[in-house]
Amino acid sequence: MAIDHTSISVPEDKFKECVALYVKALEPLGYEIAYQFGEYTVGLGSKLDARDNYKAADFWAIGTKESGGKAHVAFRVSDRAVVDAFHAAAILGGGQDNGAPGVRAHYHPNYYAAFVLDAAGNNIEVVCHNP
Template structure:
């Protein structure tokens, strides 16, 4: 249903360093980068770019949406743990440590963080332990 997502950043170079580290445990890499945009997709031949990071098109400063959150799917709980740890190591802020959120389902394992621009993201694994 969703083709791709875009997050605004006020410092595309810092955002690339941040997301390179955070998305690597999820098997994603920068598939495109220039001075204005960086795009991430699965580390596979001919994979589609699924996440774009860029300065807002209107030229105004990027800002985090109140109530907005992007959830990234992980195949394993270990990937959730590693990506959350990478986010914090790169200067992100935790919004919820990795763990089961049984209110959302018996195997809903998630962690939450904010990136360098304040965007909130979730890392989610629904696989059994």
Template sequence: MFDHVKFGASDFAASKAFFLQALEPLGVVLIGEGEPTYGIELCHPKGTVSLCIFQTDEKPAHLHIAFVATTRAQVDAFYRAALDAGGKDNGPPGLRPKYHANYYAAFVIGPDGHNLEAVCHAPQA
């Protein structure tokens, strides 16, 4: 759906550590890094879509970013990893039937207040 998403972080070091830990269960890794004002690029090792984060003093509006999980276990692991990395609960792993019968997701609030989601659309294995 998109090539990359780039947003600013008020505490680059904290955001970098948070996203590396929270997205590791989804197979996302650091693929590029520059000065904090340039930031980092995160992606699946052979992926084509990336998330970029950079240092800024500007206060951006909060974002909602949903990351693809191929299994419900990945959603659960993302949620635990994100909380362990300092994220705040915004909805534990579970079905969200108001979206569709197999919408299994978890939500956390990241260091800059962004609503981050991992979602699996597959039925229970």
């Protein structure tokens, strides 16, 4: 069993800024905008799901009139260099550092992760569990 998709809420007045960050930060993971419905619903994912021959979106941003949630989303990768690339791209894309790339041994000895906050305060993480 695996997670099929995740969505986070962001306030409409910060929606474009947050989506711009997600696009930039998740590019090293192979993500791009796969779907957009209206002005405030964007799905990011792989370019093409090879199994089913359709674009796959597993990370969704949904605009809300409220202040937005404070979600935490972690993307798993198999290479620590991708964690580093994510963090650098996210900072360039306007994200706020919430934990530079490094080992978090209090989780386990090989937990290598980086964290950034978007404009709405959502915590986006990329983690590698390999040594």
